[in-house]
Amino acid sequence: MPITIRDIAEKANVSIATVSRVLNNSSQVSKETKDKVEKVIKELNFKPNVFARGLIKKSINTIGVILPDLNNLFYPAVIKGIEDELEKQNYNIFLCNTDESITKEKKYIKTLLEKHVDGIIFLGTRPTGFENNKHIVELSKKLPVLMINDYIIGSNVYSVMTDEVNGAYKAVNYFLSLGHKKIGFINGNVDFTTYKYKLRGYKKALEDNKIPLNEKYVINETPYEKGGYLGVKKLLSLKDRPTAIFTASDQIAIGAMNAIFESGYSSDDFSVIGYGDIPILNELYSGLTTVNQFPYYTGQLAAETIIKVINQEELKQRKIILEPELSIRKSCKALI
Amino acid sequence: MPITIRDIAEKANVSIATVSRVLNNSSQVSKETKDKVEKVIKELNFKPNVFARGLIKKSINTIGVILPDLNNLFYPAVIKGIEDELEKQNYNIFLCNTDESITKEKKYIKTLLEKHVDGIIFLGTRPTGFENNKHIVELSKKLPVLMINDYIIGSNVYSVMTDEVNGAYKAVNYFLSLGHKKIGFINGNVDFTTYKYKLRGYKKALEDNKIPLNEKYVINETPYEKGGYLGVKKLLSLKDRPTAIFTASDQIAIGAMNAIFESGYSSDDFSVIGYGDIPILNELYSGLTTVNQFPYYTGQLAAETIIKVINQEELKQRKIILEPELSIRKSCKALI
DNA sequence: CTAATTAATGTAACTGTTTTCAGTAACTTA
DNA sequence: TAAGTTACTGAAAACAGTTACATTAATTAG
Incomplete structure (x- = not known):
C-alpha cells in the first residue's frame, strides 16, 4: 500500500486539507503545524500521487x-x-x-x-x-x-x-572578404522557411557587393550529407567552378567536404561554410567554419x-x- | 467543460460502468449496446481522462x-x-x-x-x-x-x-587479414564494461594470431573525438608507429581521422576502424569502416x-x- | 465590551475513471 | 415448473488528491 495524504494527516494529527495546504503551500498554515506536517512527510517519505493531483490540476509538469x-x-x-x-x-x-x-x-x-x-x-x-x-x-x-x-x-x-537571412549574409560576406567572388550555395528545399531565408541572405550579400548572381551556383539538394556530396559533384562539373561553397546546413557541409576530399581536393582548393554549428563540426576535417545558430x-x-x-x-x-x-x-x- | 464518461453514459442511455466496459472491452457487453456506446463516443469525440485512469491503473503507457x-x-x-x-x-x-x-x-x-x-x-x-x-x-x-x-x-x-569482445576481435582480425601487424588501439576508460570487453577482444585477436602485445599501442582516452585526436598524436609520436588503428567508438575514430588528415596523412597511410556505426559515419572521410552495433x-x-x-x-x-x-x-x- | 475581522483548520464535495458486488431477465436443466 | 445458470447492466465504492465552504479561536476596531 502506498502512503497517502491520509496517512500523513493521521500521523500528524491534522486534516488531509491541511496536509494538502502544506504540500502546495497555499493559504495560511501556522508555522507550527507546517513544520509538524513536513516532518511526517519526510519521515514517511511521502510523494503525492501525480494522477490524483493531475485529475484536478490537469497537469503534471x-x-x-x-x-x-x-x-x-x-x-x-x-x-x-x-x-x-x-x-x-x-x-x-x-x-x-x-x-x-x-x-x-x-x-x-x-x-x-x-x-x-x-x-x-x-x-x-x-x-x-x-x-x-x-x-x-x-x-x-x-x-x-x-x-x-x-x-x-x-x-x-x-x-x-x-x-537566417543575416546568417547567410554573414557567411557570404566572409567569403567575399577573403577574396572569393565565385560562391556556390548548396541549399535545401525552399518550401521550408529556413532555406527560403538563407537564399535571401545569399542573394542579398551578393547584391550588396555588386556580384552578379550565377544561377548555376545555386543548387537544391536534400539538407543532409548526401545532398552536400551530390551538390559538390555538380559544382565540380561546372566549367567555371566556384572557389567557395556555402551550405545551408552543417550536414550538407560535411557531405560537401567528403566529396571535396574524395575528388582529391582539400579546403585549400575549395572553402566551405556550414550552417548550424553542431557540436561535432569542430572535430571534423580540421574544423569546419560555420554559422553558429547556438x-x-x-x-x-x-x-x-x-x-x-x-x-x-x-x-x-x-x-x-x-x-x-x-x-x-x-x-x-x-x-x- | 471536457466530455466525461458520464456524458457518454447519459447520451447513450446506459450506466457509466457500461461505458467503461466498452472502453476497456472487458467482460461481456451486448453487441447492441456496445455499438450504441461506441457511436456516441465517436460522435462526441470522447477521450478518457488519463489521470483518472492512471489513478486506478497506476500507469499511462x-x-x-x-x-x-x-x-x-x-x-x-x-x-x-x-x-x-x-x-x-x-x-x-x-x-x-x-x-x-x-x-x-x-x-x-x-x-x-x-x-x-x-x-x-x-x-x-x-x-x-x-x-x-x-x-x-x-x-x-x-x-x-x-x-x-x-x-x-x-x-x-x-x-x-x-x-563486444567479439566485435573488437573481428575488427582486429580484419586488420590482420589485410596484412597489418602493428595495430594501435585507442580505448576508453576500462572501468566501463564496454571498454573492458573491447580490450579483451583486441588482446584475444592478437594472441590467437601470435602477435605479441605492444603496450604502447594501447591508449586510453575519452571516448569522443578529442580522445581520438590525442590518441593519434600519441601513436604518431612513437618510434615504431602502428599502421592500423582500432578505436573503441566511432567518435574516437572521427577524431583519429581528423588528426591523421591534419598531420598530412590519409587512410592510405593509417587504416582506421571505428565502433558503433552511427549513421553519419558512412558520409565522412569517404566512409569509415566500423564495427556495426546496429x-x-x-x-x-x-x-x-x-x-x-x-x-x-x-x-x-x-x-x-x-x-x-x-x-x-x-x-x-x-x-x- | 461587543461586533467585525482575520487566521487557522476541518468537513465534505469534487476531479473522472475502474471495478466489485448485486440485481434482473432470459435460458437451461431436472 | 421450480431451481440454477448465464449474459448483461447498474449502483456505489474505490483511487488520492484539491478546494469551496463552514467553523472556531484569536485579534482588532468602534
Whole structure:
C-alpha cells in the first residue's frame, strides 16, 4: 500500500486539507503545524500521487517536444539544451520523432493533449503553407506552443529562432572578404522557411557587393550529407567552378567536404561554410567554419520561454530572434 | 467543460460502468449496446481522462529512457529505434539526459517512479562497481528495467547488447587479414564494461594470431573525438608507429581521422576502424569502416522487449546478445 | 465590551475513471 | 415448473488528491 495524504494527516494529527495546504503551500498554515506536517512527510517519505493531483490540476509538469528527425544532428544538440533547462524546473520531456510525417505529427499532438502536457515545443523548420500548419495554429489556442527556428505569423505560437537571412549574409560576406567572388550555395528545399531565408541572405550579400548572381551556383539538394556530396559533384562539373561553397546546413557541409576530399581536393582548393554549428563540426576535417545558430542555447531559451508562458508571465515578444555568428575554423582560405 | 464518461453514459442511455466496459472491452457487453456506446463516443469525440485512469491503473503507457549524453551520437540513433517501436505500441517516452552524473540519474529515477512509468530503459555502458549500480538493482525489483549495451549480473535487469569482445576481435582480425601487424588501439576508460570487453577482444585477436602485445599501442582516452585526436598524436609520436588503428567508438575514430588528415596523412597511410556505426559515419572521410552495433535495431529490440516484460509475457532470456558485424567502407587499406 | 475581522483548520464535495458486488431477465436443466 | 445458470447492466465504492465552504479561536476596531 502506498502512503497517502491520509496517512500523513493521521500521523500528524491534522486534516488531509491541511496536509494538502502544506504540500502546495497555499493559504495560511501556522508555522507550527507546517513544520509538524513536513516532518511526517519526510519521515514517511511521502510523494503525492501525480494522477490524483493531475485529475484536478490537469497537469503534471511535462512538455512535449516534437521534432522531425533524430538523425539530423542539430536536434539532439537543441534537445540537450531544452532538457537541461526543463530538468532544473522539474519538468519532464515527452520526446516525439515524426519522421517528417504530418500524419505522425498529428497523432502525436493528439496523444500529448490526452496526456495533458503543459506545453509543446516544435523543433525545426516547417514546410510553409496553410495546410501544413493550421493544426498548429489551432493547437496554440489550447495550450502554450513554441517553435524553434520557425514561426507562424499572426498566431499564438511563440518562437525562438535566429535571423537566417543575416546568417547567410554573414557567411557570404566572409567569403567575399577573403577574396572569393565565385560562391556556390548548396541549399535545401525552399518550401521550408529556413532555406527560403538563407537564399535571401545569399542573394542579398551578393547584391550588396555588386556580384552578379550565377544561377548555376545555386543548387537544391536534400539538407543532409548526401545532398552536400551530390551538390559538390555538380559544382565540380561546372566549367567555371566556384572557389567557395556555402551550405545551408552543417550536414550538407560535411557531405560537401567528403566529396571535396574524395575528388582529391582539400579546403585549400575549395572553402566551405556550414550552417548550424553542431557540436561535432569542430572535430571534423580540421574544423569546419560555420554559422553558429547556438543550438544548445536555443534549446535552453526555448525551455525557459515556454515555462514563462505556462506560468502566465507576460512576455514582451512572441518571437525571440537571436543574431547568428560565424564560428570561424579552418575550412576557409583566402584567395590569393 | 471536457466530455466525461458520464456524458457518454447519459447520451447513450446506459450506466457509466457500461461505458467503461466498452472502453476497456472487458467482460461481456451486448453487441447492441456496445455499438450504441461506441457511436456516441465517436460522435462526441470522447477521450478518457488519463489521470483518472492512471489513478486506478497506476500507469499511462510511458517509458523512461535514461541516457548519459545526447552529444554521444550513438544514442540518438538508438533512441530513434526505441521511439519508432514505442510509438507503434502507443507508448510515450520520457527522455532523461544525465550528463553522466549518478546524482542526476537518481533524481530522474525518482521522478520517473513518481510519474508511474511502466518501465525504464538505460542507454549505454555504465561504470562497473556495486556502488554505481545497486540503485538500479533495487529499481528492477519495482518495475521492468532494461539496459542497452550493458547488464547487471544476477539482477532482474533485462539487456539488449552486442558481443563486444567479439566485435573488437573481428575488427582486429580484419586488420590482420589485410596484412597489418602493428595495430594501435585507442580505448576508453576500462572501468566501463564496454571498454573492458573491447580490450579483451583486441588482446584475444592478437594472441590467437601470435602477435605479441605492444603496450604502447594501447591508449586510453575519452571516448569522443578529442580522445581520438590525442590518441593519434600519441601513436604518431612513437618510434615504431602502428599502421592500423582500432578505436573503441566511432567518435574516437572521427577524431583519429581528423588528426591523421591534419598531420598530412590519409587512410592510405593509417587504416582506421571505428565502433558503433552511427549513421553519419558512412558520409565522412569517404566512409569509415566500423564495427556495426546496429544502433537503430538495438533500440527497436529494446523497446519491443520491455513491452513484452510489461505485458508479462514470458521471455526465454533476460539478456539478448547480438552479433556485431563489420561495416567495411574505405578507411582500411591492405599493407603491401 | 461587543461586533467585525482575520487566521487557522476541518468537513465534505469534487476531479473522472475502474471495478466489485448485486440485481434482473432470459435460458437451461431436472 | 421450480431451481440454477448465464449474459448483461447498474449502483456505489474505490483511487488520492484539491478546494469551496463552514467553523472556531484569536485579534482588532468602534
